[in-house]
Amino acid sequence: MDLKYGASREKPREDAAMQRFRSHRVGQFIHWGLYSLPAGRWEGKDVEFAAEFLPRVAKIPQQRWEALAKDFTLADFDAERWADTAVALGARYMTITTKHHDGFCLWPSAHTDFHMGNTPSGRDVLGELVAAYEARGIDVNFYYSVLDWRHPDWRFTLEDDADSLAFARYLDFAMKQLEELAERYPSVKGFWFDGTWDESVKANGWWTWEVERMLKERIPGVVVNSRLRADDFGARHVDSNGALMGDYESGYERRLPEPWDHGVAERDWEACMTIPQASWGYHQGPWAQATLKHPWDVVDMIAHCTSLGGNFLLNFGPRGDGSMAPAEVGIATKVGEWLSVNGEAIYGCGFAEGWDYPGWGYFTRSATGDVYAVVTRAPVSGRIRLQLPAGMALAGVRLLGSGEHPFKRLADSLFEMVIAGDASTGPLVFALETSALARPSSEKEPNPDVLD
Numbered sequence: 001m002d003l004k005y006g007a008s009r010e011k012p013r014e015d016a017a018m019q020r021f022r023s024h025r026v027g028q029f030i031h032w033g034l035y036s037l038p039a040g041r042w043e044g045k046d047v048e049f050a051a052e053f054l055p056r057v058a059k060i061p062q063q064r065w066e067a068l069a070k071d072f073t074l075a076d077f078d079a080e081r082w083a084d085t086a087v088a089l090g091a092r093y094m095t096i097t098t099k100h101h102d103g104f105c106l107w108p109s110a111h112t113d114f115h116m117g118n119t120p121s122g123r124d125v126l127g128e129l130v131a132a133y134e135a136r137g138i139d140v141n142f143y144y145s146v147l148d149w150r151h152p153d154w155r156f157t158l159e160d161d162a163d164s165l166a167f168a169r170y171l172d173f174a175m176k177q178l179e180e181l182a183e184r185y186p187s188v189k190g191f192w193f194d195g196t197w198d199e200s201v202k203a204n205g206w207w208t209w210e211v212e213r214m215l216k217e218r219i220p221g222v223v224v225n226s227r228l229r230a231d232d233f234g235a236r237h238v239d240s241n242g243a244l245m246g247d248y249e250s251g252y253e254r255r256l257p258e259p260w261d262h263g264v265a266e267r268d269w270e271a272c273m274t275i276p277q278a279s280w281g282y283h284q285g286p287w288a289q290a291t292l293k294h295p296w297d298v299v300d301m302i303a304h305c306t307s308l309g310g311n312f313l314l315n316f317g318p319r320g321d322g323s324m325a326p327a328e329v330g331i332a333t334k335v336g337e338w339l340s341v342n343g344e345a346i347y348g349c350g351f352a353e354g355w356d357y358p359g360w361g362y363f364t365r366s367a368t369g370d371v372y373a374v375v376t377r378a379p380v381s382g383r384i385r386l387q388l389p390a391g392m393a394l395a396g397v398r399l400l401g402s403g404e405h406p407f408k409r410l411a412d413s414l415f416e417m418v419i420a421g422d423a424s425t426g427p428l429v430f431a432l433e434t435s436a437l438a439r440p441s442s443e444k445e446p447n448p449d450v451l452d
């Protein structure tokens with residue numbers, strides 16, 4: 001089918017900027033805005049819903065929401081400290097909400113008054129963050145919500161000509177804001193679009209195509225998520241011919257693909273994840289705080305994504321005063337300590353073709369072909385089996401952070417290791433040295449699993 005606004009390619013991008021994004025594997029997502037001030041509590045009551053949805057869920061009048069801006073004083077905001085938490089996590093990139101659904105902008109936009117420049121400090125926190133992160137070698141990407149609850153021209157649906165006219169003005173406004181972001185912060189490495197699911201956006205696939213084109217023209221190498229895009233017929237993420245739009249698939253949100261679903265590895269993709277069960281903005285209530293993930297659960301997810309060729313974007317919700325929540329910093333530090341020992345199985349690694357999903361964790365493979373076993377679900381038996389691809393044998397095993405590790409052969413390409421995990425250091429990672437199976441296949445031992 002001939003599409004004007006479909007995918008621009010059928011295969012993954014292979015340029016240097018895309019390879020860099022792909023190699024990152026671990027990113028820090030940040031949701032910060034006016035919603036960080038009430039942090040899920042309104043008029044003394046906890047609202048058990050994502051904190052960034054508070055104005056909608058608690059039906060807060062627009063004027064009262066906007067009045068929060070005068071309390072956004074940045075009493076404890078320091079971009080350097082945020083960037084330090086990303087270093088502690090071992091993140092290689094960061095994605096920050098420049099504008100969320102409520103329309104509030106973290107940069108002094110010329111196209112609205114609803115921005116950080118009109119809060120007491122008047123600071124350009126986005127500029128401060130770009131500088132602090134990039135000084136540490138961490139790429140910065142921008143989240144931008146196309147959905148805008150505040151803008152008078154936003155429409156969810158287009159019922160008549162008046163709606164279409166208003167929404168055309170809205171799209172023009174959003175395009176100008178994106179041009180402004182590209183011009184003010186030309187070192188930005190990628191854009192993460194959200195709030196693109198409404199009928200109004202789907203009826204204007206041309207605009208999503210134009211946004212991608214504009215950004216790529218202005219920022220060489222910029223990486224754009226699939227969630228931005230709709231084609232001529234309103235098909236999202238994947239066009240009507242089945243080709244991925246944008247540069248990577250961004251549909252995995254608070255869920256990951258099944259670990260045996262190896263087909264996922266044929267595309268670039270990224271999963272984003274909250275630390276509490278379900279809030280992206282900081283939620284102060286016990287509801288969110290009781291559900292914080294354990295660092296080793298986060299490590300499991302990082303290895304899970306890497307094993308299928310995807311990136312993992314872990315969300316942080318800094319508090320209204322600008323400080324990072326200590327519990328989240330603690331989790332980041334633990335994950336980062338694990339990565340500092342085991343990162344060679346994660347950064348620059350991806351899907352290990354030919355290695356079946358092992359159940360006790362994941363196989364990953366580096367760009368140079370080294371295969372790793374990441375044991376996130378060690379069996380109570382204390383032993384794991386390694387089924388190598390046919391024709392391969394295990395020649396050596398090295399436990400990362402330790403040294404040579406014993407193993408024994410059970411059958412042709414099937415090996416077993418005894419492992420002793422330690423909850424304090426987290427999942428064990430083994431680098432596997434392989435060789436060709438020495439014996440000719442005619443001498444194969446009978447396979448006890450197969451009944452003739």
Ligand code: 16Z
Pocket residue numbers: 031050052194253272280
């Ligand atoms: C269930 O409907 C949702 C869920 C999450 C609508 C929007 C979202 C937003 C969150 O606020 C957050 O920004 C997440 C990445 N996004 C999809």
